[in-house]
Amino acid sequence: MSDHDLKIDELIDGEDLTEKQRKIIISAIESFAEKGFSATSTSEIAKKAGVAEGTIFRHYKTKKDLLLAIVAPMMAKFVAPFFIKDLKKVLDQDYENVEDFLRAMLENRREFLIKNLATVKILVQEIPFHPELKDLFKEHIALKVYALFEKLVEHYQEKDQIIQIPAYSVFRMIFSSIFGYLIARYMIMPEADWDDEAETERTIQFIMHGLAGPNSSKK
Structure with missing residues (x-):
């Protein structure tokens, strides 16, 4: 795990998250920071997190909800x-x-x-x-x-x-x-x-x- 990953992991440490949610959050932080919210699709986030896109929507109703969760x-x-x-x-x-x-x-x-x-x-x-x-x-x-x-x-x-x-x-x-x-x-x-x-x-x-x-x- 890189220093960058460790800093993001510190950010969500203590949150009541499943392992899949943690992967989604980390993937979203990296993607939003790199490309911006509007230019990032939930399919990209899912692919980077190694989960199905539907998994994101089971936890977060919209992409905006995911942003706010971060x-x-x-x-x-x-x-x-x-x-x-x-x-x-x-x-x-x-x-x-x-x-x-x-x-x-x-x-x-x-x-x-x-x-x-x-x-x-x-x-x-x-x-x-x-x-x-x-x-x-x-x-x-x-x-x-x-x-x-x-x-x-x-x-x-x-x-x-x-x-x-x-x-x-x-x-x-x-x-x-x-x-x-x-x-x-x-x-x-x-x-x-x-x-x-x-x-x-x-x-x-x-x-x-x-x-x-x-x-x-x-x-």
Whole structure:
């Protein structure tokens, strides 16, 4: 079994699944991540899982139900807890300067993305097209992360290191810049000749030039 298989197996570990269901779920994760939900047929999933196509429909009424069967536990049991736990590691550190925090945040999210590339790819690809996935994302990740992040923004605004704008605007600007870079780097153009150190620094400086308060450069 490959490292990739082991990571997927960890995702469904503890679920009340038959052996055939486990094979279907693993096959669907790999197929959805590689080809996308719409371009993947249940017959392809069945063939890869080594089961009859009818077996899929005995357990999942539709292909959408199969997608939700993957994403729901992924959010509730795997992605969300680790996301919140990892983020707290960054937020709980007393970084004196917002720039140090941004650098730690970017590297923290880079590590997370590399370890969970297949499952994150499914989320990025499918969230815009499925309201149910948007609701799951809001419930398990967005609202919890924002509550933590808002406190950090207020902390740096009190130190005059971030300009006095609403926390949700700071959240949007930072996360769109960081995740925009990471998604391009690891999902859209992974084959490009990336200079990760330089791109990290450019991303941080781009954010800092837009958000820097009067004391942001004080060490």
